[in-house]
Amino acid sequence: MNEFELKYGCNPNQKPSRIFMRDNGELPITVLNGRPGYINFLDAFNSWQLVKELKEALGLPAATSFKHVSPTSAAVGLPLSDALKKACFVEDIEGLDESPLACAYVRARGTDRLCSFGDWVALSDVCDVTTAKLLAREVSDGIIAPGYEPEALEILKTKKKGAYNIVEIDPEYKPAPIETKDVFGITFEQGRNEFKIGEHLFENIVTANKELPQSAKRDLIVALITLKYTQSNSVCFAYDGQAIGVGAGQQSRVHCTRLAGGKADTWLLRQHPKTLALPFLPEMKRPERDNVIDGYINGNEEDVCADGIWQGYFTEQPAPLTAEEKRAWLDTFKDVALASDAFFPFADNIKRAYASGVKYVAEPGGSIRDDLVIAECDKNDMVMAFTGMRLFHH
Numbered sequence: 001m002n003e004f005e006l007k008y009g010c011n012p013n014q015k016p017s018r019i020f021m022r023d024n025g026e027l028p029i030t031v032l033n034g035r036p037g038y039i040n041f042l043d044a045f046n047s048w049q050l051v052k053e054l055k056e057a058l059g060l061p062a063a064t065s066f067k068h069v070s071p072t073s074a075a076v077g078l079p080l081s082d083a084l085k086k087a088c089f090v091e092d093i094e095g096l097d098e099s100p101l102a103c104a105y106v107r108a109r110g111t112d113r114l115c116s117f118g119d120w121v122a123l124s125d126v127c128d129v130t131t132a133k134l135l136a137r138e139v140s141d142g143i144i145a146p147g148y149e150p151e152a153l154e155i156l157k158t159k160k161k162g163a164y165n166i167v168e169i170d171p172e173y174k175p176a177p178i179e180t181k182d183v184f185g186i187t188f189e190q191g192r193n194e195f196k197i198g199e200h201l202f203e204n205i206v207t208a209n210k211e212l213p214q215s216a217k218r219d220l221i222v223a224l225i226t227l228k229y230t231q232s233n234s235v236c237f238a239y240d241g242q243a244i245g246v247g248a249g250q251q252s253r254v255h256c257t258r259l260a261g262g263k264a265d266t267w268l269l270r271q272h273p274k275t276l277a278l279p280f281l282p283e284m285k286r287p288e289r290d291n292v293i294d295g296y297i298n299g300n301e302e303d304v305c306a307d308g309i310w311q312g313y314f315t316e317q318p319a320p321l322t323a324e325e326k327r328a329w330l331d332t333f334k335d336v337a338l339a340s341d342a343f344f345p346f347a348d349n350i351k352r353a354y355a356s357g358v359k360y361v362a363e364p365g366g367s368i369r370d371d372l373v374i375a376e377c378d379k380n381d382m383v384m385a386f387t388g389m390r391l392f393h394h
Contacts (some may be wrong), residue, residue, distance in 0.1 A: 001027055009038045019243075028173035029144075033157050034165035036142055042069050042205040044144040050074055052171070052231040055124035055194030057198055057221050060241075063104040063131075064226075065116040070234075071117040072251065074226045075242030076218075084110075087270045089286050092136060099130040107242040109138060111267055113290040120144070127152045136313040140164075140285060146171040184193035193287045196230030200366040201387040202362065205376045206370075212303075212385070215240075216337055216340060223339035224362060224391065230341070235349075238337045239357060244268070245356070253340065257349045261356040262298075265330060269297045272321065273328050279315045281346040288313075292334055296321060339389035343367040347376035354380045364390050 003020035004027060015205065017038050020029055029044075036044065043066040050071060054062035060076035064165045077100025085091040088110030096102055109116050121135060121143040132152035142165030143156065156166050181188045199217050201224070223238040224329060230236070230248045235256040237245035245264030247256035269275060278296065280289055289332060292313045295304040302309055336357040343366045344350065350373055353361065361377060365386030376382045 026168040030168045032166040036165040043120035051124040061101040063108040065119040073111035073243045077104035078241040102130040202240045202385040219337035222360045235340045350376040
């Protein structure tokens with residue numbers, strides 16, 4: 001088929017709506033189940049590009065969780081610690097350690113579980129049964145992958161009362177080098193962003209500390225490729241092969257850094273022993289637990305440990321996670337990576353990043369205050385590379 005009719009566009013009043021090939025060629029996808037919508041396909045095609053590029057760059061299976069055309073996280077298939085499995089609610093899954101793709105999915109879906117609620121998922125490899133079983137029990141809108149094992153496909157078809165959106169994409173599809181976009185009846189045209197992200201971007205280290213281990217290069221590549229498909233302005237914190245905090249679409253870069261840093265802190269604190277030991281009521285489902293954990297860590301809408309409140313969530317009253325305990329736990333993480341889609345205009349971004357354990361930084365450089373940003377990195381013995389590459393995405 002060269003076109004697919006959609007129910008409506010971004011909103012129900014925006015009709016008619018479709019996706020199609022301008023050259024009358026075949027669409028590079030097959031809809032195996034469900035009826036994806038306009039935003040679903042925007043998420044699908046952006047997320048597929050991310051995982052495809054991540055797999056090519058690092059040679060590992062990759063997964064991402066998308067919401068509203070930005071990734072909540074992206075990850076490669078590294079082994080999971082016991083604490084990580086518990087924090088992601090997957091300690092009961094058999095065969096998880098034998099599926100790098102499933103490990104990548106657990107990392108990507110588990111990083112920012114509040115934002116991943118109702119997400120779109122992309123996988124770099126053929127979806128296996130273990131990954132399908134994991135996905136089947138999460139609230140999700142759809143998935144795109146280059147293929148599905150027969151049993152995995154049948155598992156996924158049971159989601160959403162049989163209406164789960166399942167898309168298969170031709171992994172060999174290459175789009176035209178020039179892309180167009182219509183806004184207000186006016187057509188924009190530009191060359192596709194085909195810039196390859198790899199270790200060559202870290203050759204220009206501008207700080208006094210120039211020791212950049214392979215693990216840091218891997219995490220910076222994860223962060224940069226994630227940014228390439230994130231609505232700008234954006235920054236990304238990465239650790240242990242996964243994006244742990246994405247700050248997307250903010251007008252001020254320091255607000256991106258604060259947003260992403262707060263998400264990174266929350267992710268790290270989900271693995272605190274007190275958080276892992278929270279005595280939830282057995283009938284509480286995972287999305288409800290996610291909200292309570294976020295409240296336990298960040299004290300948002302209510303004090304979940306307070307008298308008269310804790311009884312709705314726990315079998316016994318838990319001890320709060322104090323500010324001192326949070327700081328002590330976060331201080332044990334010293335090798336976090338941070339990438340930015342454009343230069344840091346002020347040193348405040350580095351100060352905020354350092355508070356979340358950032359040791360390694362990649363940014364384009366080119367600010368009139370580069371010297372102040374470098375000096376702040378040197379003050380904290382951080383390593384910063386100027387990539388010379390901007391990654392705006394709109």
